[in-house]
Amino acid sequence: xxxxxxxxxxxxxxxxxxxxxxxxxxxxxxxxxxxxxxxxxxxxxxxxxxxxxxxxxxxxxxxxxxxxxxxxxxxxxxxxxxxxxxxxxxxxxxxxxxxxxxxxxxxxxxxxxxxxxxxxxxxxxxxxxxxxxxxxxxxxxxxxxxxxxxxxxxxxxxxxxxxxxxxxxxxxxxxxxxxxxxxxxxxxxxxxxxxxxxxxxxxxxxxxxxxxxxxxxxxxxxxxxxxxxxxxxxxxxxxxxxxxxxxxxxxxxxxxxxxxxxxxxxxxxxxxxxxxxxxxxxxxxxxxxxxxxx
Numbered sequence: 001x002x003x004x005x006x007x008x009x010x011x012x013x014x015x016x017x018x019x020x021x022x023x024x025x026x027x028x029x030x031x032x033x034x035x036x037x038x039x040x041x042x043x044x045x046x047x048x049x050x051x052x053x054x055x056x057x058x059x060x061x062x063x064x065x066x067x068x069x070x071x072x073x074x075x076x077x078x079x080x081x082x083x084x085x086x087x088x089x090x091x092x093x094x095x096x097x098x099x100x101x102x103x104x105x106x107x108x109x110x111x112x113x114x115x116x117x118x119x120x121x122x123x124x125x126x127x128x129x130x131x132x133x134x135x136x137x138x139x140x141x142x143x144x145x146x147x148x149x150x151x152x153x154x155x156x157x158x159x160x161x162x163x164x165x166x167x168x169x170x171x172x173x174x175x176x177x178x179x180x181x182x183x184x185x186x187x188x189x190x191x192x193x194x195x196x197x198x199x200x201x202x203x204x205x206x207x208x209x210x211x212x213x214x215x216x217x218x219x220x221x222x223x224x225x226x227x228x229x230x231x232x233x234x235x236x237x238x239x240x241x242x243x244x245x246x247x248x249x250x251x252x253x254x255x256x257x258x259x260x261x262x263x264x265x266x267x268x269x270x271x272x273x274x275x276x277x278x279x280x281x282x283x284x285x286x287x288x289x290x291x292x293x294x
Contacts (some may be wrong), residue, residue, distance in 0.1 A: 077135060138166050
């Protein structure tokens with residue numbers, strides 16, 4: 001079986017993934033997404049890991065309330081560790097997962113008990129064996145260019161099929177450096193999808209319900225992450241001063257700015273981004289015109 005092509009993942013994407021994996025380690029949740037906080041926290045004491053798990057479950061319910069009646073076959077692109085796919089499978093959908101990460105493949109197979117097909121490949125390289133009623137991008141759109149996303153979805157969907165996208169989106173096109181700069185610019189994504197034959201059916205901004213997860217991550221890092229870093233640094237300064245000074249130089253040169261930016265993540269999000277759920281439908285006419293047999 002041919003191996004998937006190696007992919008380049010930008011530093012911004014790797015940094016964001018590190019944060020998401022950090023949340024996953026904290027929660028032990030089957031879902032690798034930010035969650036949907038409802039009701040919103042009213043104080044710092046409301047930001048707990050238990051409530052994050054509840055928010056992640058609520059997000060899944062919210063996301064799939066957008067799926068139109070009559071939908072059967074679903075391709076979950078960037079399927080993570082299988083939480084969404086298992087949810088869909090349990091509710092009678094015929095679902096397949098796709099991701100280029102062997103580690104996610106292992107966790108996905110375990111989470112779905114091997115009952116959901118998994119494709120170890122990039123979306124751009126995925127062959128068209130059959131079409132789908134709906135393609136899902138749940139916090140995975142930033143892994144590919146807007147044109148590749150739009151044209152690939154148009155190629156793989158049935159005529160009149162749907163694309164369901166939920167993700168952070170840049171509302172400020174001038175924000176192009178930093179931890180969230182890998183997210184699509186709203187206008188660019190919109191243009192790519194409309195040019196590929198999609199029309200926007202429904203959208204909802206859930207920024208306010210997603211943002212508490214950023215606050216929780218920052219709060220936990222301030223409490224546990226920074227204190228752990230300081231503790232290890234103090235031990236090294238006592239036990240092996242040369243290594244301490246070398247690592248301190250590395251920290252000041254490369255790591256410190258990343259930490260400072262991470263601690264400002266909520267302000268960056270509020271200023272430059274939003275989080276939206278978008279449901280798009282592919283025109284049957286455009287699908288027929290783009291079909292290889294047309």
